[in-house]
Amino acid sequence: MGSTIVEKIFSSKCRHPVRAGEVVMAPVDGAMIHDITGPLAIRNFFEMGGTKVFDPEKVILLFDHQVPADSIDAAEHHVFMRKFARDQGIHNYDIHEGICHQVALEKGRAGPGEIIVGADSHTCMYGAAGAFATGIGSTDMGFVLKFGALYFRVPETIQIGVSGAFPWRVGPKDLILSIAKDIGADGATYQAMEFTGETFSSMPMNGRMTCCNMAIEMGAKAGIVPPDAITYEYMQGRGRSYTVSIGSDHDARYADKRRYDVTDLSPQVAVPHNVDLSVDVQNVAGTPVDQVFIGSCTNGRFEDLAEAAEVLGDKRFDASTRVIIIPASREEYLKSLQAGLIERFVKAGGLVEAPCCGPCMGGAFGLLAPGEVSLSTSNRNFRGRQGSAEASVYLCSPATAAASAVYGEITDPREV
């Protein structure tokens, strides 16, 4: 009986065979904290008797949820974390670089075969780089900062095999929303999702990030795409070289194997108030939207903004709809700027903000009033996620968001 890629990663770190279901104290290769969960992690690190973090080179710290500081409380947290970074010799990307997950990948902080933890649930995004990466709470992070290790229950794996080529204006976000509908909001709880098949092996990193990012929305502990030439090409020039070749054995034991084909997939929209409630866009077309948000760690990269701009063309956004566009990082912002996307969005009437989580976190800005409707390329549409509990959030791809922003109502991007 062979092993899954996740079992191999844990076995490699522990230098003996480790099977799904075992609980092990495993060393971590990297840890990430941000401005929301970081202050509590640091406090807990000290309360655990920590004095120096296990390895300053393996920890990164940055601010992305409340930037620039939107309250005095937030500003104080930033000051507290900056001091911790200075005292400990930890690299602090501060407010300069963008959303934690995007920055971690861009800076080569997660790579094939590594175990990475982040104090944020969407840390599972680093599976796009072939890492086992998972989100943890602040107390677990305090433990990691002190010991450089954490106890893990090695997860079983669900193999997601996808075939077919995406139809015009349908992409990875539509795929992952349709998978979420099939698997359910807790269908992968405590398991890893391994994304395979011809659709994934030809999918650029951007789409892999989108899919791995949303593994948590099915309860998964991690999402992972076995590293290949596309992965290694992305990793090049990002500060570290990765040569590990790692993948699941053909006779690995999976908890489940699911097969999907994207050939006839329609653009998907997740309706309020759960991520697994996705429908074909035709079913909700015509729903008026007050705010459209194009951004987040899920869909705020250059390719996402380019997809939105292509749909937008030389049209203008609907005058009664607020359209907020936020590149996921400085790197993605610059690429978008140099390609002329930012100018096009601004001329169309959009608000382009500096890289951060934006309306996705429902605390900093872009909040919704009772009764308002938001259409968002982010990852969660829970009741109250973007402001009032009486507001509604729909989730979709950048193409669907852009088409809808032009007409002020949910619109099939294939009809624009």
Add this chain to the structure above:
Amino acid sequence: MRTWKFGDNIDTDAIIPGRYLVHFDPPTLASHAFEGTRNEFAGEVSQGDIIIAGRNFGCGSSREHAPLALVGAGIRYVVAESFARIFYRNAVNVGLLPLVCPDAGSIPDREVCGVDLEAMLITCKGRSYTVEPVPGFMLRIVEAGGLIPYARNLEEVETCTGLQQ
């Protein structure tokens, strides 16, 4: 020890909305617990009350502010058909005991119930509901009072040894 009953997929944004994450002291968080989704909770919850829920309690964000808000409200036990992974660990780490009860849906709302951890039973109005055993290594953390006191006594950890479940 009254029950507060919730449905499936109660997410951590519902337990504590994002706009309050600048705080992390339990009493302040508790004053905003379930704000917008169950507004009477913060005002009416009493020390020792029990949360009863369906599937996937605590899904979504890794914010530890969610179990801390419940701790601040005086909750000691959350009894659910199932839990989201990060919430489950966070709860154990802050000393809030998550108990899996396949029959949680049958437990009545706003009823006085007792929790017997030795017998692993929830008892309400003479009827008992079985809860599943807590994995051994997690119980040791809860018995230590959470991960902070557990870790305070450790100088270093031995990696890659299996932990007894």
